[in-house]
Amino acid sequence: MAxxxxxWKEYTWxxxxxxxxxxxxxxxxxxxxxxxxxxxxxxxxxIYAYANMRTGSDSPDSARKAMNWALQDSDLTLDKIHYIVGxxxxxxxxxxxxxxxxxxxxxxxxxxxxxxxxxRTVLDMGGQDCxxxxxxxxxxVTAFVMNDKCAAGTGRGMEVxxxxxxxxxxxxxxxxxxxxxxxxxxxxTCVVFxxxxxxxxxxxxWRKNAVLAAYCNAMAHRVCTLLExxxxxxxxxxxxxxxxxxxxxTRLEKELGVQAIKPTFDTQIAGAVGAALLGKAIxxxxxx
Amino acid sequence: MIANFGYTDGSGExxxxxxxxxxxxxxxxxxxxxxxxxxxxxxxxxPLAATKIVVVKDAxxxxxxxxxxPCKPASAARALRCxxxxxPGAIAHSW
Ligand code: SF4
Ligand code: SF4
Numbered sequence: 001m002a003x004x005x006x007x008w009k010e011y012t013w014x015x016x017x018x019x020x021x022x023x024x025x026x027x028x029x030x031x032x033x034x035x036x037x038x039x040x041x042x043x044x045x046x047i048y049a050y051a052n053m054r055t056g057s058d059s060p061d062s063a064r065k066a067m068n069w070a071l072q073d074s075d076l077t078l079d080k081i082h083y084i085v086g087x088x089x090x091x092x093x094x095x096x097x098x099x100x101x102x103x104x105x106x107x108x109x110x111x112x113x114x115x116x117x118x119x120r121t122v123l124d125m126g127g128q129d130c131x132x133x134x135x136x137x138x139x140x141v142t143a144f145v146m147n148d149k150c151a152a153g154t155g156r157g158m159e160v161x162x163x164x165x166x167x168x169x170x171x172x173x174x175x176x177x178x179x180x181x182x183x184x185x186x187x188x189t190c191v192v193f194x195x196x197x198x199x200x201x202x203x204x205x206w207r208k209n210a211v212l213a214a215y216c217n218a219m220a221h222r223v224c225t226l227l228e229x230x231x232x233x234x235x236x237x238x239x240x241x242x243x244x245x246x247x248x249x250t251r252l253e254k255e256l257g258v259q260a261i262k263p264t265f266d267t268q269i270a271g272a273v274g275a276a277l278l279g280k281a282i283x284x285x286x287x288x
Numbered sequence: 289m290i291a292n293f294g295y296t297d298g299s300g301e302x303x304x305x306x307x308x309x310x311x312x313x314x315x316x317x318x319x320x321x322x323x324x325x326x327x328x329x330x331x332x333x334x335p336l337a338a339t340k341i342v343v344v345k346d347a348x349x350x351x352x353x354x355x356x357x358p359c360k361p362a363s364a365a366r367a368l369r370c371x372x373x374x375x376p377g378a379i380a381h382s383w
Pocket of ligand 2 (some may be wrong): 375
């Protein structure tokens with residue numbers, strides 16, 4: 001079989017030191033995106049387990065698979081989770097969710113937890129769209145803008161480029177930084193046009209690195225115009241899959257003149273973490 | 289909270305900005321809009337509050353430049369029906 005360069009690694013994680021049986025409240029968050037699905041389980045507001053995998057053609061099935069995977073090797077079962085929130089583009093397709101919440105609210109809450117309460121601007125660069133969110137010290141949304149008009153600047157666009165360049169997706173960003181001089185950004189922001197533009201550049205004899213640099217540059221620039229609408233304030237955090245691409249992140253920081261906080265966890269789980277935390281708050285509210 | 293519904297493309301920035309702190313969910317703007325692009329919904333952006341706000345319908349967010357065009361003749365500035373209908377002044381347009 002030919003190597004699938006776009007295929008990123010799926011994985012699962014469990015906290016070694018948390019016992020769910022000691023927990024007072026167990027909540028779950030499932031973020032079904034267009035490209036990836038994450039399931040997070042939290043015990044008293046601490047991450048107990050999570051899984052991150054590709055979204056299959058059947059969303060309800062993806063949600064269930066991700067949750068099952070997060071809970072594998074644990075004797076915690078779905079019915080013991082008190083409250084589950086579905087979020088993301090496919091949020092209505094989480095059959096076991098008690099409630100659905102827009103990913104905007106979930107990403108703000110998740111970033112507040114994962115990066116700390118000093119975060120005021122969250123940029124979520126997901127599979128199929130980009131969102132810029134302002135939030136307060138409790139992770140409440142104070143403004144947002146979202147761009148879902150096309151797939152450029154998103155995970156899907158990166159997958160297309162990994163495939164075109166025959167470079168594993170995890171290495172794209174690093175490679176794009178290996179240029180002596182920063183090339184002009186590709187002029188198209190639409191991924192279909194950007195791809196044909198890239199093919200043209202390769203034919204002209206451009207090296208892969210330079211073409212990737214031109215693409216990452218264009219993506220970074222495009223996202224900057226989105227951020228201008230909500231006026232970026234520090235601290236600044238990036239969530240979603242593209243946060244792992246140093247080629248885009250470095251260029252973005254340069255154009256904005258602001259450093260993003262360096263994550264110490266998987267940036268793709270922010271939405272699901274926020275969903276689980278909002279689920280906890282709702283469950284506690286309902287009890288009162 | 290300011291919700292920006294819309295998009296940026298090569299020709300400009302097209303956003304309807306709703307101030308959810310001002311919007312009281314009265315719904316007056318919904319029938320005022322002849323393009324039928326507004327609707328009342330639970331305020332999903334503040335899931336713990338359980339209030340209603342007006343939003344631009346999902347399907348219209350990518351084409352408001354065209355949907356709103358009849359309200360915005362290029363020749364003269366005119367008061368927008370949605371903005372006039374909203375007593376608390378929650379609605380603004382970027383273009
Ligand atoms: S400008 Fe006109 S078409 Fe656009 S939202 Fe307002 S009333 Fe509707
Ligand atoms: S008229 Fe104004 S306050 Fe009433 S629902 Fe519309 S935006 Fe909200």
